[in-house]
Every structure is written in structure tokens, then in C-alpha cells.
Amino acid sequence: MRYFDRRFYWGLLHPRLWGTWLAIGVLFLFGVTPAVIRDPFARALSRLVLRIAKKPIKVARANIRACFPEKSDVEVEALIRENVAQFVVILIAQAELLFRSKEHLRRRVQINGFENVKSARDAGQAIIFIMPHVWGIDYAGLRLNLELPMVTMAKAHRNELFNWFSNRIRSRLGGRVYMREAGLRVLITEMKQGNSFFYLPDEDLGPDQSVFAPLFATTKATLPVVGRLAAAGKARVMPVxxxxxxxxxxxxxxxxxxxxxxxxxxxxxxxxxxxxxxxxVITAYPEQYMWFLKFLRTRPEGEDSIYN
Known part of the structure; x- marks a missing residue:
């Protein structure tokens, strides 16, 4: 099967996965906790994350300094603290996406600019939504899936229970989740059937077929494939x-x-x-981007890695 099988299977109850089940149980408890209580707790918890997540924070610091060299050390550290806080706030709430009502999701996520979507749908076109890796991406995907048919593509996690849990969330409203191995042809087929999807253009996929282009104050290797996908699927491309x-x-x-x-x-x-x-997209909410990703790993010839 080319897309994720969301059905439960008994192997998910293996003893080596009991720790993951415990973590999911904790997330469910947070999912039913009102945000007015949950959010302050998450911010307090983020202070612990700041102390233990040394390697990701080092990567985030390198990325921010490369993109915004004009920021002072104080500003960089303030952005990192808020970034970690937002990560914890959104992470511990995410189980609500699996079991809370559609009305709850509509209340939690307000949509602006939907006239752009309506224009494309009225013309019979699918949409390629452009969104880099931001903390609230699953909220965005499911909220849009309430309004139009969606599919997505995801990288499989090593932990099969977490893989099942996260993709159950993403496919909750009927949207299929394809594994990356399925290739781009399946997305073209889906677009021709009127289904839209998210494309994350900020991932560093290496130098092969990538093109270097400016990103803030630095340069990034970017894979130029969206134009061909849109042309093949007769779709519009919209940032979100x-x-x-x-x-x-x-x-x-x-x-x-x-x-x-x-x-x-x-x-x-x-x-x-x-x-x-x-x-x-990043400028709209810079504190909510996944700065810990090594999205600037590939450098122009002769340029040293920013992560050394």
C-alpha cells in the first residue's frame, strides 16, 4: 500500500512500546485540559527543555544567526526561549487533534484569506499549499481538511507507535498520508482528482537537483519541483x-x-x-518556526558548514 495504513494492529502493544503508550496517555490528558490551564504549565515546562536540549538549541542558534546577523546575542537568546516555549505549548496540546470535535477545531483555528482557496476551488483547481516546518503545521492541515479534500506526504518515524499516532491524527478527517517512497506521481494523481496538499520547501535535500537561492541574509539549497507539480496537476500554489x-x-x-x-x-x-x-511565512511568526532543523546543511562550494 502506498499510503499509510491507519488501522490498529496488535504489534503496537509490544512491551518495548509501553513507554510510548505512557507518553501518549499523558498527551491525551493534556488534550482534555483547557488551554487556559495547559498553556502556563507548558511555558513552565519549557524552562526544563531549555536546559536539556543542548544540541537542538545549538543548531537553532546557528540558523538564527545565519538568517538574522543583525540580531544581538540578547535578541537571539530571547527568540530561542520563546521558540522552545511555543514548541512545548503546541506539542502537549496536539492530542486534541485526534479526539476533539470538528467544532472545537474550528474554534481553535481561525482562517483568514480563504477567498484565495475558494477562487481556486470554484475554478476546479487543486491547491499546493506552501508551508515551511512550523510548530502548528498539523493544526493547519486538519483545519483546511475540514474545508477541502487533502492528502499529505510524511517521513516514517522509527518508532512505529508514534508513527501510527501522528499519522492517525493527520488522516483523521479522511485525508490520506503517503510515505515519501510513494514518489511525486501519486501527488499528481491526487491533484487531478481534486485533492490538495502541503509542500514543505524548506527541507535541505542535498545538492543533487537543488538550486541555491537567497533566504533572509544567507543562501539555501532549494529543490525546484513545485512548478512542475502545479503544471502537471493544474493546481495553484499558495503560501500558508x-x-x-x-x-x-x-x-x-x-x-x-x-x-x-x-x-x-x-x-x-x-x-x-x-x-x-x-x-x-516565517516572518509572520518567527518564534514558531522549527529552528532546530539543519535546513542550511548544504552550502555553496567552498563555504564551511554553519553547524561546526
């Missing part, structure tokens, strides 16, 4: 931002205007357009 508001305890999801096909003509232009979209 999502950020959590601590005061209202809601996410704000904004669908931005479509990227013009002419702006993605040619690999260099497409890489530039994709990185500009990534910049726009």
Missing part, C-alpha cells in the same frame, strides 16, 4: 502561515495570495519564489 496566540488561545491561519506561475518559470526563479514564500 499559522501562528498561536497565547492570549486568545487560538491559532491564526492565513492563506496568502497565489504565487504566479510566471514567477516560477525556470529553476532559479522557482527557488527564489519558494524562498520568498518561506521568508514571508
Amino acid at each position: 502561515s499559522i501562528g498561536y496566540n497565547d492570549k486568545s488561545h487560538q491559532f491564526v491561519l492565513t492563506v496568502l495570495a497565489p504565487i504566479e506561475a510566471s514567477n516560477m518559470a525556470g529553476k532559479e526563479n522557482e527557488a527564489l519564489a519558494l524562498n520568498k514564500a518561506v521568508e514571508e
Whole structure:
């Protein structure tokens, strides 16, 4: 089967997975806890995460300094602290996506710019939503799946129970989750059937077929494949931002205007357009981007790694 099988199987009860079951149970308890209580607890817990997550924080610090060299050390550390806090706030709430009602999800995630989606759907087009790795991405995917048919593609986790749990969440509303091994052809087939999906253009997939393009104050290797996918599936390409508001305890999801096909003509232009979209989405909520990812691993020839 090319897409994730969301059915339960007895192997998930193996004793080596009992620790994961315990963690999922804790997440379920947090999922039923009101956000007004859960969020302050998460912020307190984030102080512990700051002390123990040394390696990820080192990567985050390198990424932020590469992208924003104008920031002072004080500003960099403040951004990291808030980034970790937002990570914990969103992580411990995520089980609610599996069992809370559709009405609850609508209340939790406010949508702006949906007229852009409606315009494409009225024209019979699928949509490739451009969203880099942000903490609230699963909230964005499920909230949009309430309004239109969606599929997605994910990398399998080593822990099969966590793999089952996370993909049960993503496919809860009927959207299929394809493993990466399925390839891009399945996405073209899905688009031709009217299904939309998220594409995450910020991942560093190595130098092969990638193009270097500016990203903030640095340069990033970007895979220019979205233009061809959109053309093959007759789809529109729209960036999406999502950020959590601590005061209202809601996410704000904004669908931005479509990227013009002419702006993605040619690999260099497409890489530039994709990185500009990534910049726009990150700038909306810089404290909620996954800065711990090594998305700047591939460097231009002769340039040293920023992670040394």
C-alpha cells in the first residue's frame, strides 16, 4: 500500500512500546485540559527543555544567526526561549487533534484569506499549499481538511507507535498520508482528482537537483519541483502561515495570495519564489518556526558548514 495504513494492529502493544503508550496517555490528558490551564504549565515546562536540549538549541542558534546577523546575542537568546516555549505549548496540546470535535477545531483555528482557496476551488483547481516546518503545521492541515479534500506526504518515524499516532491524527478527517517512497506521481494523481496538499520547501535535500537561492541574509539549497507539480496537476500554489496566540488561545491561519506561475518559470526563479514564500511565512511568526532543523546543511562550494 502506498499510503499509510491507519488501522490498529496488535504489534503496537509490544512491551518495548509501553513507554510510548505512557507518553501518549499523558498527551491525551493534556488534550482534555483547557488551554487556559495547559498553556502556563507548558511555558513552565519549557524552562526544563531549555536546559536539556543542548544540541537542538545549538543548531537553532546557528540558523538564527545565519538568517538574522543583525540580531544581538540578547535578541537571539530571547527568540530561542520563546521558540522552545511555543514548541512545548503546541506539542502537549496536539492530542486534541485526534479526539476533539470538528467544532472545537474550528474554534481553535481561525482562517483568514480563504477567498484565495475558494477562487481556486470554484475554478476546479487543486491547491499546493506552501508551508515551511512550523510548530502548528498539523493544526493547519486538519483545519483546511475540514474545508477541502487533502492528502499529505510524511517521513516514517522509527518508532512505529508514534508513527501510527501522528499519522492517525493527520488522516483523521479522511485525508490520506503517503510515505515519501510513494514518489511525486501519486501527488499528481491526487491533484487531478481534486485533492490538495502541503509542500514543505524548506527541507535541505542535498545538492543533487537543488538550486541555491537567497533566504533572509544567507543562501539555501532549494529543490525546484513545485512548478512542475502545479503544471502537471493544474493546481495553484499558495503560501500558508499559522501562528498561536497565547492570549486568545487560538491559532491564526492565513492563506496568502497565489504565487504566479510566471514567477516560477525556470529553476532559479522557482527557488527564489519558494524562498520568498518561506521568508514571508516565517516572518509572520518567527518564534514558531522549527529552528532546530539543519535546513542550511548544504552550502555553496567552498563555504564551511554553519553547524561546526
